[in-house]
Amino acid sequence: MSWFAKYSRSSIGAKHVMAVSGLLLLLFAVVHMLGHLQMFGGQDMYNKYANFLQSLWEVKWPTRAGLLAMVLVHIATAMSLVAKNRAARPVGYAVYRPVRSTAAGRSMILTGLVILAFIVFHIVHFTLGQVQPGVFHTLDAQGRYDAYSMYVYGFQNVGLYAAYLVGILLLSVHLGHGAASWLQSLGFRHPKYPYDKLGRLTAVVLFVGYMIPPTAVLVGLIKLPGA
Amino acid sequence: MKLDARIPGGPIEQKWQNAKFDLKLVNPANKRKYKVIVVGSGLAGGAAASTLAELGYDVACFCFQDSPRRAHSIAAQGGINAAKNYQNDGDSIHRLFYDTVKGGDFRAREANVHRLAEVSVDIIDQCAAMGVPFAREYGGTLANRSFGGAQVSRTFYARGQTGQQLLLGVYAALSRQIGAGRVTMFARTEMLDVVLNDAGAAVGIVVRDLVTGKIESHAAHAVVLATGGYGNAFYLSTNAKGCNVTATYRAYKKGAGFANPCYTQIHPTCIPVSGDYQSKLTLMSESLRNDGRVWVPMSTTDIDKEPAKIGDEARDYFLERKYPSYGNLSPRDIASRAAKEQCDDGRGVGPGNRGVYLDFRDAINRDGEDKVREKYGNLFDMYERITGENPYKRPMRIYPAVHYTMGGLWVDYHLQTTIPGLFCLGEANFSDHGANRLGASALMQGLADGYFIIPYTLGNYLAGVDAKGLADPKSAAFTSVEAEVKGGIDKLLAIKGKRSADSFHKELGTVMWEECGMARSKESLTRALEKIPKLREEFWSNLSVLGGRDSFNQSLEKAGRVADFLEFGELLVKDALVREESCGGHFRVEHQEAGEAKRDDDKFCHAAVWEYKGTDAAPVRNEEPLVFENVKLATRSYK
Amino acid sequence: MAKSGHDLIDIKVHVWRQKDAKDPGKLVKYDVAGVSTHASFLEMLDILNEQLVAKGEEPVAFDHDCREGICGSCSMMINGRPHGGQKATTACQLHMRLFRTGDEIYVEPWRAAAFPVIKDLVVDRTAFDRVIAAGGFVTANCGSAPDANDNLIPKEHADKAFEAAACIGCGACVAACPNGSAMLFVAAKLSHLHHLPQGQPERLHRTSAVVTAMDAAGFGNCSNHYECEAACPKDISRDVIAEMNKDFAKAAFIHRDRSTKADGGG
Structure with a gap:
């Protein structure tokens, strides 16, 4: 076995794989969130940004491939760890009272799987346009794909808003645990700089950051152009 | 019983140096041909096993705990003495030697104590090199504190867990040898007897695998006992629950002299x-x-x-x-x-x-x-x-x-008992503390014996033994002892009475503490000698050991140990009765002066060594005279 | 403070009884009456065992030795927490004054594939010994040591080393971990040696060796729940795990494995 295979299959190597892939996905989630905040900049700004991302295939496809790879690695490693962890305690306790672990930490697998479904749904919705086909790939005044309007149509729908609310909530909880966890897993810990609060902060920032624009749409602060 | 202490010649400062030169050596290539059994994995046993393996011997180490790291050395809190004089407060090897002899109320063997003081300085170096986290000053040097019976600060410590930290150092060294295949470790295995050959030399042991209950024999060229003290004869003590006298007492029954059992701290x-x-x-x-x-x-x-x-x-x-x-x-x-x-x-x-x-x-x-x-x-x-x-x-x-118990198997300067090839280290032997041990000296002695003394003296013994002569564990010498051991176990199981071994142990402890505790008198000791045999009789007729012999059975383990305590307790009391003086931990109310212990150097300046003579015969008391050439016998005063 | 008030309590204990490794085992309920609140938890089990012997039933097997919280023998889940869950306390130091009459107490063995049950509450923890034998030591043959004061060790470092070295190897971390992971134990051993100059020469080799042994023993993985830290009777911090995680990466990416070189015997 090569040294890298040996490393990545070891318990701590697997931890590192989880941490690094998770961190990259977390960074994507933050950038993605910042992108959506441009909804407040109006149709022109948002569509310009969206078209900028779409037009650079040299960036777009490697990024997509990278994200897909990270997701696959993250999930595959998680599954193998779950299997190992289950095997490490074949007989459970009649009474077991955890005291330090958080619900977020203990439900990572669950939230992770729901988030996976949520991401698939999100791609189907906004990338493939299969949820609201009527508003997909419409063009704006400059002839660009009108991502802005698509966004607004999406979140004017209460059902879709609710689905995203749940998805983003779980995403925030999941990444909140991850945001603190990767530092521990990679060994960046110093008594002077406790990171325990970083997790909660990240969760709140992500949740609020992601949900502000849709909420603004829902309550009518962000409107369709000309509406 | 022949008691030749084999003390080397020369002035006291040179005895150990001389001995080290005179001791025979085993060629490095031949060492692996010698098999050594070490029973016990505390500071003395663990250090002996790892050091002998480092030298190249083929070592097997046994402990009754689930891991060698749990030996009772782990519970020592305060510290370990060494004559480093890092504090510049007037300490020296001679002062540590003097304090220890005086602290022991002039009932220890001078030459052994001096050697202990000499190697004490090496122990600290070795432990530090192993990564023992001793307390440090801000400048990075080692810190010291004071302990009883000394007016200098010579005690090294690791907060209140010095024993645990030293034992972890020993355990790490032992583990390294286990990992390297040079020590075979048998945890959860209790030694139940030693095996002697026709010439009367120790050639192996019989053990019980505490998980499966299987009785097994192990042969070796030499056997080292480092099985701790017998403080649990009193039931309530600071010893761990598992501490017992079985290994040393059964060696005694096989012919090893038991010295000064009445010296209890x-x-x-x-x-x-x-x-x-x-x-x-x-x-x-x-x-x-x-x-x-x-x-x-x-x-x-x-x-x-x-x-x-x-x-x-x-x-x-x-x-x-x-x-x-x-x-x-x-x-x-x-x-x-x-x-x-x-x-x-x-x-x-x-x-x-x-x-x-x-x-x-x-x-x-x-x-x-x-x-x-x-x-x-x-x-x-x-x-x-x-x-x-x-x-x-x-x-x-x-x-x-x-x-703590200062008494133990009698050993000569080489730490060999009266049985050739059977060595005894640490608290299990009697050698260094006389009638009272000073604080922070037990750890010192355990490590001295294991790290720095047995590696030399055992080599000297093995050099005279034919490497090809490893005994056959299937031979009659072993099978007869196995049969004895099995018979003993079956006897315990066959009683089928009402009382637990623990309840007998408690009762024995009460007798020992009341009649043979801090103050002993002829009357109290005589009473104890009446009560103990009666209790023993009840034990053998009303003991209840539930569970089988071929499985994990803590009641059975306990019963065997209590059976030995019930015999050994009597020996302890007998020793206390004969020693008509007060010295160190042994205080006879008849012998005091203004409330202080009064020694009788004319009659009792010797180690009393008990010799087993059979179940129905009284043991014989032998004497090893103690000669003080370097320390003047004086009334111990701390006023 | 009650000076010598021996309050007596009556409790019910549900104890895991398992004849041997093959027996499936079950919880059995016992009434224990008149237990002094000054008794320790293990003394309560002693009392229970005396009752069982009197009834002709086999007593409950449990590991115990020093009974002063340092040998690490005792190993039982008490009401779902290792050692009962009192801060920095082993089962032998847990006292019955924490319980009240009528309490139902569940007592179970450590549960982990790497710690198979031997009998009742007794488990086999030799996996820990194998981890240490793989590299949890400083290679320093007896007799080769320099003067102890030749290596100056700042007090802060010695203190850090000590805090990790305080581990008693009881296995509570494994028992508490939802994944049955031994990382706190393994990392504590490494942290002890790695805060000292004596531990530096073999640092990376040691890290990868003990982690490999830990994995081979069948312990679970760490998912940063920190139940281990909460359960540790010696209050060892999760910080040690972070140190190990970092060293393991260094060992994998930087360190040239010793096995590829000639080894002069260690």
Whole structure:
């Protein structure tokens, strides 16, 4: 076995794989969130940004491939760890009272799987346009794909808003645990700089950051152009 | 019984050097052909096993615990002595030697003690190299503290867990040899007998696998016992529950002389007994006496008062009063007896009025609570967990308890027992502490024996043994002992009485403590000699051991050990009865002068070595005279 | 503070009884009456065992030795927490004054594939010994040591080393971990040696060796729940795991494995 295979299959190597892939996905989630905040900049700004991302295939496809790879690695490693962890305690306790672990930490697998479904749904919705086909790939005044309007149509729908609310909530909880966890897993810990609060902060920032624009749409602060 | 101590010639400072040169060596290539069995994995046994394996011998190590790391050395709290003189306060090898001989009330063998003091300095170096996290000064040098019976600061420590840290060092070295395949470790395996060949030399042991119950034989060219002390003969002691006399007592029954069984150390600072369910007593480290002051109320009318409400004028700081120059740091035997005296005087405090205060009020006022917490925090927490009282606010209550046994298998200068090829190290032997051990010297002796002495002296023995002559564990010598051992187990299981082994152990402990504890008299000892055989008789007719012999069975383990204690206790009492003097931990009320122990050097300046003569015959008492050429026999004074 | 008030309580204990490794085992309920609140938890089990012997039933097997919280023998889940869950306390130091009459107490063995049950509450923890034998030591043959003061060790470092070295190897971390992971134990051993100059020469080799042994023993993985830290009777911090995680990466990416070089015997 090569040294890298040996490393990545070891318990701590697997931890590192989880941490690094998770961190990259977390960074994507933050950038993605910042992108959506441009909804407040109006149709022109948002569509310009969206078209900028779409037009650079040299960036777009490697990024997509990278994200897909990270997701696959993250999930595959998680599954193998779950299997190992289950095997490490074949007989459970009649009474077991955890005291330090958080619900977020203990439900990572669950939230992770729901988030996976949520991401698939999100791609189907906004990338493939299969949820609201009527508003997909419409063009704006400059002839660009009108991502802005698509966004607004999406979140004017209460059902879709609710689905995203749940998805983003779980995403925030999941990444909140991850945001603190990767530092521990990679060994960046110093008594002077406790990171325990970083997790909660990240969760709140992500949740609020992601949900502000849709909420603004829902309550009518962000409107369709000309509406 | 021939008792040749084999003390090398020359002035005392050169004896060990001379011996090391004269001892025969085993060629490095031949060492692996010699198989050595080490029983016990504490400081002495673990250090011996790892060091012998480093030298190249083929070692097998046995312990009854689930891991060698759990040997009872782990519980030592306070520290380990060494004559480093890092404090520039007048320490030297000679002073450590002198203090130890004097502390032992002139009942130890000079040459052994001097060698102990010599190698003490190497022990600290070795332990530091192993990564033992000793306490340090801010500048990075090693820190020291003071212990009883010494006026210099020579005790190295790792907070209140020195024993655990030293044992982990030994365990790490042992583990390294286990990993390298040079030591075969048998945990959860109890030695039940030694096997001798026709020439009377030790060639192996018979053990019981405590998980499967299987009785097995192991052969070797030499057997090293490092199986600890017999303090649990008193049932309640600071020893771990598993500590027992079985290995040494069964060696005694096979012909090894047992020396000075009556030398038992009562430690002055233990948490008092709180009720009849009590299963063990917990020590509060002697180091606490660096800062704690021991007192009882002046008047019996104050004993139930809140201690904080008793003013200084109404307190009797009895150690400071009686022993002004050593004060609270008087040696253990003296401090223990003084505490007992005050309680006998009706001025004891706490349940049953068997307790004295150990008060940190003045240290807290002087240095602040934080400083005290830093030094003793874990001990204070332990006290609070056990008693439910906060020692920062209310003085600790302490009372003496059995802690250590100076007696043990007789060994010569080579640490060999009277059985050739059978060696004995650490607390299990009798050699270095005389009638009383000074604090922080047990760890020193265990490591000295294991790291620096047995590797030399065992080589000398093996050099005279044919490597090809490894005994056959299927031979009659072994199978007959196996049959004996199995017979003993079946006998225990066949009684099918009503009482647990524990209940007999408790009862024996009460007899030992009441009649042969801190103060012994002809009457009390005679009473004990009547009670113990009766108890033993009941044991063999009314014991209940449930469960089988071919499985994990703690009741059976316990029963075997109690059976040995019931015989050994009698030997201990006999030894105490014959020794018509008071010395160190052995205090005969008939022999005292103004409340202090009174030795009889004319009649008892010797080690008493008991020789087994059979089940129905009385054991024979032999003597090894002790010769003091370098220390003048004097009345021990700590005033 | 009650001076010598021996309050007596009556409790019910549900104890895991399992004849041997093959027996499936079950919880059995026992009434224990008149237990002094000053008794320790293990003394309560002693009392129970005396009752069982009197009734002709086999007593409950449990590991215990020093009974002062340092040998690490005792190993039982008490009401779902290792050692009962009192802060920095082993089962032998847990006292009955924490319980009340009528309490139902569940007592179970450590549960982990790497710690198979031997009988009742007794488990086999030799996996820990194998981890240490793989590299949890400083290679320093007896007799080769320099003077102890030749290596100056700042007090802060010695203190850090000590805090990790305080581990008693009881296995509570494994028992508490939802994944049955041994990382706190393994990392504590490494942290002890790695805060000292004596531990530096073999640092990376040691890290990868003990982690490999830990994995081979069948312990679970760490998912940063920190139940281990909460359960540790010696209050060892999760910080040690972070140190190990970092060293393991260094060992994998930087360190040239010793097995590829000639080894002069260790």
